[in-house]
Amino acid sequence: MSGTKKETGFSFTIDGVEVTAYAGQTIMEAADEAGVYIPRLCDHQGLRHQGSCRVCTVKAGGRSVAACTQPAAPGQAVENETKHLNKMRRDLVEMLFHEGNHLCPICEASGNCELQAMAYRLDMTETTRFPYLEPCRALDASHPDIALDTNRCISCGRCIRASQDVDGKGIFGYVGRGIHRRVAVNGENLADTDAEVSDHAISREVCPVGCIIRKRVGFVTPIGEREFDNGLIGHEIEEKRK
Amino acid sequence: MENGRSSSGKKDTSVCEIPSVAAGEIAAICKTHGNDKHRMLDILRDVQDRYRCISPSALNRIAEATGLTRIEVEGVASFYSFLSLTPRGRISIRLCDDIVDRYTGLEAVTSVFEEVLGIRVGETSPDGAFSLEYTPCIGMCDQAPAAMINDVVLTKLTVETARHFAKTLKSGQSPEDLISDRFASLTPHERATRMVDNNVRHAGDVLLGPVPEEAGLNHAIGMTPTQIFTAIEESGLRGCGGAGFTTGRKWRFAASERAEQRFVICNADEGEPGTFKDRVLLTERPQLIIEGMTIAARAIGASEGILYLRGEYVYLRELLEQALEERRRRGLLGENILGIRGFNFDVRLQLGAGAYICGEEGALISSCEGLPGEPKTRPPFPVNRGYLGFPTVVNNVETFCHAARILDRGARWFRDIGTEGSHGTKLFSICGDCLNPGIYELPYGHTVWEILERVGGEDAAAVQVGGPSGTMIARDSFHRKLTFDDLATGGAIIVFNGKRNILEIVEYYMSFFVHESCGYCTPCRVGNVFLQKAIRKFRKGLANPEDIEYLKDLSGTIIETSRCGLGMTSPNPVLTTLQNFPLVYAAVTKPNKDGIRDTFNIQSAIDGARKIAKRRSYIFDRDFTQ
Secondary structure, eight states: OOOSOOSOEEEEEETTEEEEEETTOBHHHHHHHHTOOOOOSSOOTTSOOOOOSOTTEEEETTEEEETTTSBOOTTOEEEOSOHHHHHHHHHHHHHHHHHTTOOGGGOTTTTTOHHHHHHHHTTOOSOOOSOOOOOOOOOBOOSSSEEEOGGGOOOOOHHHHIIIIISSOOOEEEESOGGGOEEEESSSSGGGTTOOTTSGGGSTTTOSSSSEEETTOTTSSOTTSSGGGSSOTTHHHHGGGO | OOOOSOTTOOOOTTOOOOOGGGHHHHHHHHHHTTTOGGGHHHHHHHHHHHHSSOOHHHHHHHHHHHTOOHHHHHHHHTTSTTOOSSOOOSEEEEEEOOHHHHTTTHHHHHHHHHHHHTOOTTOBOTTSSEEEEEESOOSOGGGOSOEEETTEEEOSOOHHHHHHHHHHHHTTOOGGGGTOTTGGGSOHHHHHHHHSOOOEEEOOTTTTSOOOTTHHHHHHTTSOHHHHHHHHHHHTOBOSSSSOOBHHHHHHHHHHSOOSOOEEEEEEOOOSTTOOHHHHHHHHOHHHHHHHHHHHHHHHTOOEEEEEEOGGGGGGHHHHHHHHHHHHHTTSSBSSGGGOTTOOBEEEEEEOOSOGGGGSHHHHHHHHTTSOSOOOOSSSOTTTSOGGGSOEEEEEHHHHHHHHHHHHHOHHHHHTSEETTEESEEEEEEEESSSSOEEEEEETTOBHHHHHHHHTOTTEEEEEETSTTSEEEEGGGTTOBOSSSSSOOSSEEEEEETTSOHHHHHHHHHHHHHHHOOOOSHIIIIIHHHHHHHHHHHHTTOBOHHHHHHHHHHHHHHHHHOSSHHHHHTTHHHHHHHHHOHHHHHHTBOOOSSOOOTTOOHHHHHHHHHHHHTOOOTTTOSOTTO
């Protein structure tokens, strides 16, 4: 993450706000510390950066780059909350909605879902233009405590990195290529792996959507009292600056 | 060779279980590759060749031997087109499904194979003898339609030859028998040229004319690394794979990075549809390629190199292995090259397994490391941290050849050929609707017209320069020049006459990119599918004028947010045809006054419900009597 903090900080700007960064920091790491929120889905605190959802695309040095993997550079003027960039981000979020089967009203993650919250933040209020791909992926309910509904998976890979790097297990991985690329488990099904409900990879914070389901706790927190019922996604970072 | 199917006798081709006796064999295969996870592609290729599939139990055994998890092995095995988790036939027939093959009779050839073998494309015969499938461009567009039969290549297929070949295979003869009944006694070069014509139509001074042996390397050993970088820089040489980065600078960057080891990789993963120039260099100039790699190694201080050969060019494997062996024998590879103490360099051949994306240098490095062919996050760049984290120079086959020639003849000589900013000669692979498809080595700077006159393609209506990721131009742009600054190309020039349907070509190219996207990032994985669907809408005549804006808008998002060059160029077939052939789109676009989307088909929308309810609609069923 923030890596080795050297004494020598430097400054750059994000939408005109001066931000301090240290050598080796990415644009997003510096922005988070400074209380500037850059939308993201595949990036998550404590996990390796992957740069795959591209929702954190910003303009730096005239080029569009992923803020989660792009190193901050001294004096650079980074554009973040522009109409153009938010439109691109909305397109990407719409793509993720259309790639899978995201039926918010019947999903137990509704209100806690980062994809849904990102759609609200990016003002995805109109009818979308994209075709629905309507995949048909089998539910894996083999494990006594955990179920997987990969119809809701957005291929962010956070569970893969959490299981590999935090839990030291490697329960999840990507298989396939292109539009057929998806998250799969290390075995015939989830019961075939050493997954436990106490794994970091299984925790509510890691899966941004309703793909990894902890059985029997889905509605312990009622709708209306959930994470994003309290504020827009990213507000806790933005509040640092207020 | 033994059949990988279980002995249950069931005709179920979806399950592939290896008899338990094979456990030791899989362990042995892993052992021949040092149980090294970085050699995963070699291991999986061997298992695939041996058992015609990579079964769940094979995944487990490979994982055990290499210290990986099963899902990691499965991730690699499921990424590459030539690897399969379900059984393929002992003879795997891959028909090249490029647009050029389609225009030269692929459909009729396919029907013949289907008829004789009794299976459809995508199927494996119940006895496990044959599988038939389509594969994207295999680099034979100058002699299409073409096919791969295991490791053998067949070209210029006709209904007659296809029938003969299919029957011969069905009678139990080997794919090699199709080429020659004395295949075993042919040299590797003879085998390669029996299968595939070089089709060199014009040899230039730099690459395909007479080339003295080792002249470049002999000069290089008397020079300091800095002198070599300077010579390559001053020659103006730029990468010939398509991106056009200054070669000398790339080498200098890799050398200036502090590291214990450095690597030189030759990118022979020529996958851009319509490109086949490297095929000819690999066949006719293997020594020059490796000489160029050796010079690069000398300059940057690398002791190991990799020649990454695309899986489709497996028929060149033994030719290249022989070239490497010969160089080792002559003291041109190995330790103390040319008797110079400490000048150590050797090259291993890495075979790909069917993935266009591996032509991208980061993805190519991933593939060499035994991973799925996914591009790497940049920065760091390969020259800083590439193969296994060490500084790595990745250059195209042609680039290495040019480098060797520059060191022989001098930077000035090379710089004086071509135009300002685009120096030297370039190999153009020209195919499609022209009289003389093949390889032309020409200086940069020719106009498209001049090229068309030379190849006998004057009646062209459209020319695809640089393959699908390049530019499709119309006759009003044929005055444009083939240079880095005007029409850049990695070498592909595909000629289309006035009878060809532009939208059909665009749809094909989009389906190619959908097939070849690695799927890592959202815009390329999903956006290209949407583009392909949108083009299909135009072809069906269901598009509105707003759909043209939609195409541009979606293309813009894909280009701007994609992670690597594939997504940054994949909308080009759409965008360049929208720009240069606007009438093609306008002709099939209908404004709709009532605001109802033509793509909404009430019949298919109610079809599911209709089946469940076992009822039909008086209003919407076209023919209620059915």
